[in-house]
Amino acid sequence: MPKDTNIPSPSGSVSIARQPIFDDNRRLWGYELFCVGERSPASPGDGEQPEGAAVSVASSAYMGLQQILKQGQKIMLNFDEMGILDDMPYALPPTLAAVQVDEQLFLRPAIPEMLARLKSDGYLIAVRGFSGDRQLDSLYELADIIAVPIIGRQKDEVSTLLATIHAVDARLLARRVDNAAGFAMCREVGVTLFEGAFFKQPDTITVHKMNSNAVSRLKLLQRIEQEDPDINKLAETIQSDAAISFRLLTYLNSAAFGFPHKVKSIHHAIRLLGWNKLKNWLRVVLLNDMSQATDTPDLLQLAAQRGKFLELVARSHDFWGFDPESLHLLGLFSLLDTMLSTPMDEIVTFLPIEDSLKGALRRDANNEYLPLVALAQCFEEARWKDAEVMMQQLNLNRGEVSAAFKNAVEWADQLTLMHTG
Structure with missing residues (x-):
């Protein structure tokens, strides 16, 4: 370049x-x-x-x-x-x-x-x-x-x-x-x-309908994204999924955490880790399980990184009035059409997000969130001149945005390595 x-x-x-x-x-x-x-x-x-x-x-x-x-x-x-x-x-x-x-x-x-x-x-x-x-x-x-x-x-x-x-x-x-x-x-x-x-980007030649595994994972995503969730019901839902439960308990009982006693149940895991941290882990695991593309590991890490980047930019520029948590989900879900080889129009019907965010995922013209998604892409692809122009147009602080990208890179590295460990 x-x-x-x-x-x-x-x-x-x-x-x-x-x-x-x-x-x-x-x-x-x-x-x-x-x-x-x-x-x-x-x-x-x-x-x-x-x-x-x-x-x-x-x-x-x-x-x-x-x-x-x-x-x-x-x-x-x-x-x-x-x-x-x-x-x-x-x-x-x-x-x-x-x-x-x-x-x-x-x-x-x-x-x-x-x-x-x-x-x-x-x-x-x-x-x-x-x-x-x-x-x-x-x-x-x-x-x-x-x-x-x-x-x-x-x-x-x-x-x-x-x-x-x-x-x-x-x-x-x-x-x-x-x-x-x-x-x-x-x-x-x-x-x-x-x-x-x-x-x-999805390969239009291989686009197909979602399989039952992807649909069930999207439904679980809907449950964990509910406001004020019933933790007991969520724990029961997660525990009923043998694969997710096994991975979570293996993850928490690893040397990375060093808990003095083994974590023996999902309820115990939620109490130790906290729901917000556990939710971040579950998001990535569920997306990984849904993925069918050959480039899955990189798409998964990129989606996690993009979600955190958009969240941090929103937190440091509150004059936008955007909800940081919503922008995190926007970034996290923005590559689902490629990961699932499924049209985004079909995917958004399952996603627990507001209509304007669904419009951004579909790339609807003039959507208010699209400029931030485009900025994330500039950083991901090291297109610094384009990023500079966009930050000026959006009245964003250059240092804050650069720090957000650095922190998002570190966060996604840690999260994706831990969930595959």
């Missing part, structure tokens, strides 16, 4: 966010990692990523690393000149990591030699951008991956670009693949790696 100078690199506390990268069968290939801070985020390709990102990942300070390692997927991080010269990529395992650099960095002294050494030591070399400059031929020959945004490009342009890149034996990573049509077009001409919003 083009260099974005509007939002500088973060200072102070940072968290690691990720964008999934898929192969041509929509299987997860790996993740591009980038830092987000409480003041402002740094994009994967803006050349200003804090050097601590590699150290955080390597030291397992990034809690998602073990999951990525276990699944045999790759991670890709951007490095600037100082990071390369200081050998920062060596903080990452060579069998796992792709070292990404801006193509113009290759013209700096010592960088070609350093990249060649990294390549010989087993690291993948990823190049951000492809100008075709003959001065960079040696870099293109060294590259394993060349990452180029394809938004706005026609089929013949992508085909020509791919043929040129194939001449130097590198894979093309198509960035900003924003819809299913773009994915299909790129795959048809031979692109093999994809990054963008396309995976968040």
